[in-house]
Amino acid sequence: MTFLFPNKENLEPLLREVVDASKKLGVDYSDLRYGFYKSETINVRDALVEAIDYHESFGVGIRVLVNGGWGFSSTAILDKENLLETLKMAIDIAKASSSLRVEDVYWESQVPQVGTWSSSVKEDPFEVSRQEKMELLLDSTSKVLQQNGCFRATASIFSGEELKWFLSSEGSDITQRVIRTSPDLMAWGKASNGNVRTRNHQTPPLTCGFENIRSADLIGNAARVGSEAVEKAEAPFGPQGKFDLILDPANLALTIHETIGHATELDRVCGWEADFAGTSFLKVSDLDTLKYGSKWVNVQGDRTLPNGQATLGWDDDGVETSEFPIIEEGIFRGFASTRDSCHLEKKKGLGKACSHADSWSNIPILRIPNVSLKPSSGENALSKNDLIKDVKKGILVQGRGSWSIDQQRYNFQFGGDAFWEIRNGEVCGMFSDVTYRGITTDFWNSCDGVSSEKYWEPQGVRNCGKGQPSQQGQQTHGASWSLFRDVDVGDAN
Secondary structure (H helix, E strand, C coil): CCCCCCHHHHHHHHHHHHHHHHHHHCCCHHHHHHHHEEEEEEECCCCCCEEEEEEEEEEEEEEEEEEEEEEEEEEEECEEEEEEHHHHHHHHHHHHHHHHCCCCCCCCCCCCCCCEEEECCCCHHHHHHHHHHHHHHHHHHHHHHHCCCCEEEEEEEEEEEEEEEEEEECCEEEEEEEEEHHHHHHHHEEEECEEEEEEEEECEEECCCCCHHHHHCCHHHHHHHHHHHHHHHHHHCCHHHHHHEEHHHHHHHHHHHHHCCCCEEHHHHHHCCCCCCCCCCCCCHHHHCCCCCCCCEEEECCCCCCCCCCCCCCCCCEEEEEEEEECCCCCCCCEECCCCCCHHHHHHCCCCCEEEECCCCCCCEEECCCCEEEEEEEEHHCHHHHHHHCEEEEEEECCCCCEECCCCCCCECCCCEEEEEEHHHHHHHHCCCCCEEEHHHHHHHCCEEEHHHHCCCCCCEEEEEEEECCEEEECCCCCCCCCEEEEEECCCC
């Protein structure tokens, strides 16, 4: 497969020359990433086009390892003089880092990686006309506003493309293309007493083409979303106390992200990352011993997941991606790691291929991979209705809402987007606001059922922040409807 990198044909000999120059200048290792990024977001509000944003960015990032220290520099001026100057800047920074190092950067060499990879795309979102996209969004919001009590509606379509070309002093030569799509629809409903609430149609953001937007069926779901916004506004506040919870995949995605994804990043565990949202309650010694959850909790890290947001062929260290266990039948089994951090868990090698930079202009850092709760199967397979029937006093939660978690990913509170009472195995009326809170390991040990693959959805997040300067990451967190016992619940009033 071939990708249309801007000016690649003319740049190729020059970029290879820069990598060769790094070796002549005595670096222990170097890599160069040429990236081209573009994105388009169309926003509609109340059947009117509010904004169309289109961005393009391209440039080169150069990373070098010198005397046990990292250096990085980047540029968007792609001529020979400036690229060589950028290389020298990276080397100077590496030497400065080396002079202050506590220990050498761990970096095990690997055989050259050569290949191409691309997201699976049936319909290129950038080949779909803006007119068609706008009409879809306009029709969706118009249909929401036709519902009695709905007074506002917003909808959007995001499309993104990333082209990355990786060259290293080891001889790796990798080209990759990522296509991202994400639709959104939100309704505002007003109750007879003046209360206002919102309801979302939360379709998974994925690495695939416009087929993701079409399958979201924004127009087909608009009436439901609008009517549920009004129903939510009319509903009473949620109760307080201990309740069984049945959480849908969209709600669980954020809980997985915060209480497992971030908690199992090895750099946080070892204190390398603390400035942006804290470290982790986990210790390296917890590996293979900590009872993270109940027997129902099986969590997989996977950078090969089809259409996953963190899915690639190789990470930004040039390491081929893979899948790996994080939790098996409740027992903690693995951290997310990179080529330069894997030694911290006393395991030499190339790590779990979790290195990622959100742009050519940023240095790669350890990022959460796709992290998913595996569905039940075989004789343990459950349906959503099986879970509901097993609850005498509980709440069914759909979608994402507010969230808060402490600096060690241990003590948390999460909301949701829609809430229904469960009484004696039956779903009853709606609540307007509910939050649940707990301790990470207590919560996952309270899991008493996970539904089967039929109910599994690849939900996820598009805006995971980490690093200084801040970088944005995207991850898929798949899950099935799941049951949790005796969770501390309070209203969100």
